[in-house]
Amino acid sequence: MGASSGIGHEVARLLIGQGWTVGVAARRVEKLEDLRDCAPERVFTARIDVTDAHADEALCRFIERMGGLDLYFHAAGIGRKNPELQAETELKTMQTNALGFARMVGEAYRYFVLNGGGHIACITSIAGTKGMGPAPAYSATKAMQSTYLQALEQLAGNKRLNIHFTDIRPGFVDTPLLDNTSHFPMLMRTDKVALHILKAIEKQRHVCIIDCRWRMVTALWRRIPNWVWRRMRLIKNQDEHHH
Numbered sequence: 001m002g003a004s005s006g007i008g009h010e011v012a013r014l015l016i017g018q019g020w021t022v023g024v025a026a027r028r029v030e031k032l033e034d035l036r037d038c039a040p041e042r043v044f045t046a047r048i049d050v051t052d053a054h055a056d057e058a059l060c061r062f063i064e065r066m067g068g069l070d071l072y073f074h075a076a077g078i079g080r081k082n083p084e085l086q087a088e089t090e091l092k093t094m095q096t097n098a099l100g101f102a103r104m105v106g107e108a109y110r111y112f113v114l115n116g117g118g119h120i121a122c123i124t125s126i127a128g129t130k131g132m133g134p135a136p137a138y139s140a141t142k143a144m145q146s147t148y149l150q151a152l153e154q155l156a157g158n159k160r161l162n163i164h165f166t167d168i169r170p171g172f173v174d175t176p177l178l179d180n181t182s183h184f185p186m187l188m189r190t191d192k193v194a195l196h197i198l199k200a201i202e203k204q205r206h207v208c209i210i211d212c213r214w215r216m217v218t219a220l221w222r223r224i225p226n227w228v229w230r231r232m233r234l235i236k237n238q239d240e241h242h243h
């Protein structure tokens with residue numbers, strides 16, 4: 001889900017290369033065609049908008065069309081800096097990353113409950129580690145996604161369901177999601193990040209922070225006391241005054 005660009009597109013390409021039967025979905029179906037051309041007999045495409053109230057039913061039909069599901073991979077997401085706290089950006093982010101996420105992951109979970117289990121892997125972000133001033137809705141929805149996966153994993157474990165979960169948290173990745181006007185430190189290449197993701201899925205890792213530098217940074221962030229975090233400047237002056 002969210003295979004038309006960036007990390008999702010690259011992960012889909014690698015899975016197709018490994019011989020999987022892959023269903024790729026997003027709003028821009030035309031950007032899924034190159035994936036279908038890789039192996040037309042085992043690549044299925046669908047136009048799904050996760051913010052659509054019926055997107056869960058669309059996923060259900062898509063799974064039927066593919067003949068089943070072993071791995072649900074969720075990459076769909078939006079995010080941008082919003083230091084002006086524009087209402088539309090905040091709410092759209094919540095709709096996609098929180099409501100859309102719960103809608104689709106919930107559908108995959110219920111499918112696996114009824115069909116003997118499976119694996120749910122989602123790209124969340126290191127941005128969910130702490131509340132980040134420049135991108136409030138983005139960091140809050142990413143924290144929500146990680147907490148939601150943690151909750152589902154406990155629930156599935158309590159019920160002895162055979163469902164595995166992988167929470168993938170990359171640092172900055174060079175994709176269209178990042179606006180190209182700012183500088184992003186420790187920027188990673190999409191192809192490298194996708195390889196990390198495949199390995200984490202294969203090993204059924206519970207949480208995977210990409211890469212080791214970001215693992216260190218987030219470990220430090222977690223140790224920063226709240227009174228210090230509140231005073232930390234994550235925006236440059238030019239961002240503050242930019243309209």
Ligand SMILES: NC(=O)c1ccc[n+]([C@@H]2O[C@H](COP(=O)([O-])OP(=O)(O)OC[C@H]3O[C@@H](n4cnc5c(N)ncnc54)[C@H](OP(=O)(O)O)[C@@H]3O)[C@@H](O)[C@H]2O)c1
Nearest residue numbers: 002004005006007026027028049050076077172173175177
């Ligand atoms: N880039 C980074 O630095 C970074 C870091 C950490 C985590 N992430 C996360 O990684 C995931 C993938 O992002 P990316 O960096 O690869 O960005 P991207 O290139 O913009 O890809 C986002 C994907 O999500 C899909 N999407 C967005 N809204 C959707 C909707 N309403 N319904 C269905 N699909 C939707 C897009 O497809 P359509 O527009 O065609 O629908 C696209 O395929 C996101 O969850 C993002 O938060 C990114």
